[in-house]
Amino acid sequence: MTPDGAAPEAPIAPGAPTDEAGPPPSDALEPRAAQKPRRRWGELVLALATTALGTYVLVAAGSITVPGSTNTLGPRAFPYLVGGMLVVAGVVLVVLVLSGRGGEEEGGEDVDPNVRTDWLTVVLIVAILVVHVFAINVIGWPFAAAILFAGAAVVLGARPWWRAAVAGLVLGLIIQVIFGGLLGLSLPAGPLLEGVPFLRG
């Protein structure tokens, strides 16, 4: 991978505007700037979804069958409580968001507080995960793993792509040997490697 001593190259994710990379991390310990107003829409949707889920729980709890033998607290009581809590939390959050008091995100070592959310990265990684899910039983776990690792790495900025692909393939095969072959997890090796004894899960 990266030679020691030399700092790794700056990865630039596709679609990420380079001019928004923000100031160097030396001031990362300073309190973050006030949150941008454009985040409120998504937050409102999340608060509304919480309320909606709570309402659904309250309604659906009524249709849980209560066997006659239950004398006191049946299977409906706790769902009513949880639904009520969801609705209360959701409504309070809707009010909070509408009055402009948004949530504070927690920081993180690799999070740049000054960059706008790169939705393309999120969508692409989720898409690659879905491909991985459907590929497991078709081409075998090691290759599905290679697709997932290489795909996610390239989306996150690994260059050149073939190095990520080789790394993914090697990683997938190593995990297959260790977990499938040695530790006995039944990971499907796939049609290509079906006959190799030490890979069989």
Next chain:
Amino acid sequence: MDNFSALLDGFSTVLHPTYLLWALFGVFIGTAVGVLPGIGPAMTIALLLPLTYSLEPTAAIIVFAGIYYGGMYGGSTTSILLNTPGESASIVTAIEGNKMARAGRGAAALATAAIGSFVAGTLATVALTFLAPVIARWAVQLGEPDYFALMVVAFITVGALLGSSVPRGLAALSLGLFLGLVGTDTLTGQQRFTFGVPNLADGIDVVIVAVGLFAVGEALYVGSRMRHGPIKVIPIEKGWRSWMKPDDWRRSWKPWLRGAAIGFPVGTIPAGGADVATFLSYASERRLAGKERRKQFGKGAIEGVAGPEAANNAASAGVLVPLLTLGLPTTATAAIIIVAFQSYGIQPGPLLLQNESTLVWALIASLYIGNVMLVVLNLPLVGMWVRVLRIPRHYLYAGIILFGALGSYALNFSPVDVLLLVLIGLAGFFMRRYGYPVAPLVVGMILGPMAEDRLRRSLAISQGDLSYLVSSPFAASAYVAIVVLLALGIWLKRRERAQA
């Protein structure tokens, strides 16, 4: 002293070469993953859970003990050497330790953190050794309403006190409680919220939720706002002579002991775990420092690293007291450990020490040994941890996603589980993005079904009389404690904000 002989038995189990190797493996992996930025102890254990699926219980528990302590040691290395703040438990260390490292005293900061963690971790493990059997013996007498009260305390403290926003904590907690409801009701056999899907009749697996939120959700979030550019690791001076000078020892040993004294009790009560302990230790070290020394706080005071790091480790041992004796997780990490126990069909609780005494004492013995291994490993290997810190972030997060997918697939070898993981990961991403804490969700999901069970059993005993819930002195004082803790929490948060 039957405790002592039981502990010796535990040591004789752990000192078996195979188990020693597993312990070494656990602390090594735990430290390596703990050093990785963006991965807290809860995520470390959730991610490494699948590693142990095929191990026998004792080996698995020993590996987990190593991962648990190793993750704590690793986290401090990250916050001291990386130019950005790290996970919440070591964030106080980041202030002083990072400043020390920038002033060219990184090795001393790392050394005081590691040795302090060792001292406090060992003292706290001794306390755990003597306290756990006493509490377990006492806990056998607790009734259903007492347990329900304890769980309410855990809900309130983890859900409402920890985060920066009470309604968001409540929303996350309720969401976790809802996910815990999905499946077949244990008392009546009725299906709840399964939408007629047969896969959901057994409930949603907590491992998928934990990995989805902590690993996939976090990776998506970091991916969406990745810090680009070179990774800045502060260089540290070479050679053991630079670790700690006599003056550093003189300034460190009292904070270590005070940190242990603060951390362990705070860890044992459901009051927020290591975060609160580190903060309390930092505040008290600052108060106790003389006039001259106090000026150094915020600019790299070694007391500000030694105390909080010791408190952090002592609290981690303290957390194990309610976990092993009451089955009560007081932090997200503890909740994941409960899941690990449950995956072996072991239910932590007052009977654990009787029914699984070999296992528990092996676990406690492995904590002592893990601590020794960590202090020996950590300082000489710091060059390697620095290299781990430099792993290119695109490979790091791709690897986290891959291990998350592997872990959820390995549960039942069903791709449907991985799909569920993706959905929960997306939910985790949105929660993370809008400042919803994820820890209450995991705790709610694990404790929710237990709490419902206790509540309904209590009310079945009392024939529906609600006053039975507060009838025992213990339950009543637990509810009083909630009020006190809430007041204390608000006061602490005010102080924290005032100092920040």
